[in-house]
Amino acid sequence: MTSAMALNKTSHNESLWNELRTRGWGRNTLGAIFGLVGGIVTPLVGSILTAMSWLTGSTWHGFAIHRIGTVLLFMTIPLLLFGAHCLDLSDKERELADQRERSDR
Numbered sequence: 001m002t003s004a005m006a007l008n009k010t011s012h013n014e015s016l017w018n019e020l021r022t023r024g025w026g027r028n029t030l031g032a033i034f035g036l037v038g039g040i041v042t043p044l045v046g047s048i049l050t051a052m053s054w055l056t057g058s059t060w061h062g063f064a065i066h067r068i069g070t071v072l073l074f075m076t077i078p079l080l081l082f083g084a085h086c087l088d089l090s091d092k093e094r095e096l097a098d099q100r101e102r103s104d105r
Contacts, residue, residue, distance in 0.1 A: 028090040035083020039076055046072030 049069030059065070 026090070026093070028086045028093065031086030032083050032090055035079050035081075035086055037083075039080035039083055042072045042079060043076045046070070046076070 046069045049065045049072065053066035053069060056065075
């Protein structure tokens with residue numbers, strides 16, 4: 001017995017994007033979430049890796065944890081800037097949609 005998804009010829013990626021768009025999620029919203037959450041998580045992980053490198057040495061099981069921790073610490077500001085930019089774009093799109101809705105009335 002086959003399912004309806006096996007018979008449907010649409011791409012699974014397209015159906016996922018369509019589902020997200022109907023719920024109000026777009027590229028800008030997902031970019032804002034990625035940037036802001038990444039901007040919060042990367043300094044925490046970078047700090048932990050840097051502190052581990054102070055205790056264990058600069059390499060740990062073949063990984064250059066001091067270098068990885070430093071890169072993650074430096075990635076904090078670009079990720080936060082990217083998230084803020086995407087959030088601004090999302091707000092502008094929402095304002096334009098509100099203006100179009102008001103003008104249609």
